[in-house]
């Protein structure tokens with residue numbers, strides 16, 4: 623029932639309870655957080671498995687860090703002294719949701735950063751503490767760049783650069799185009815080899831460019847449209863990925879980490895060993911599986927036994943079977 627006094631129609635209202643920005647990639651959202659929350663010189667508690675980019679970004683701002691452990695399903699295990707830190711950094715690995723695993727009682731000024739790089743929309747917990755959450759669209763979609771940042775405190779938007787297509791993103795899209803042509807199988811023999819080399823070198827050059835970007839650039843113009851398109855097709859994509867995950871889990875039940883997620887990015891395999899040998903063998907079969915977090919001094923070396931399998935809609939059950947068959951055969955032989 624509605625009251626006759628309730629207004630109907632007119633322009634939609636909006637409650638500005640949240641702050642948001644669209645930056646070039648995850649590391650730039652982190653950089654905007656560092657500026658917005660004035661984290662320079664502070665102490666951050668980091669998880670034992672992470673990408674080196676996070677550490678470089680923090681070090682750049684003279685931020686020191688401690689390390690906390692992870693449980694069997696990668697949930698955080700907070701040390702007793704967590705409140706001695708000024709910031710806690712929570713990674714929502716592969717789209718899992720650990721917001722309810724945040725410490726029950728926290729000092730009010732403890733800053734919480736949620737690294738939600740694998741989620742289509744970064745998720746914020748309901749907290750009175752200052753809280754920031756960001757994703758990285760290039761990790762989960764065809765976009766070359768783009769990161770959504772949401773916060774319950776104002777962001778320093780005056781340092782956000784203009785959107786442009788120069789440098790990194792232009793390089794990435796150019797080489798994605800070459801890869802597309804290569805995969806369309808119209809090129810063969812030496813031409814195909816040369817083309818493959820070209821886009822692989824192009825990708826790695828673009829990645830190096832990213833390391834030299836100063837400031838906080840916005841998402842590129844090209845990616846703005848592609849982001850809307852990705853969001854418009856999200857439900858279909860979500861379902862497709864879930865089916866791929868279930869198939870792989872059925873085929874490799876002992877290796878695939880059980881995950882309860884809304885949106886699957888990658889399946890995580892926990893290997894009994896010989897990851898690099900397995901990767902090399904798979905590459906000879908033209909199966910290229912990513913390693914998200916290479917070993918880093920001081921951090922947990924268990925991450926070196928992880929391998930990720932893409933589940934997105936480029937692939938279907940047949941691809942999952944092919945990957946599973948090769949992995950099973952590899953471990954049967956060794």
Ligand SMILES: Cc1ncc(COP(=O)(O)O)c(C=O)c1O
Nearest residue numbers: 647648649650673675737739758
């Ligand atoms: C967990 C995590 N956070 C942040 C980043 C940084 O994201 P980007 O490479 O999009 O800047 C990465 C990867 O590089 C990552 O794996």
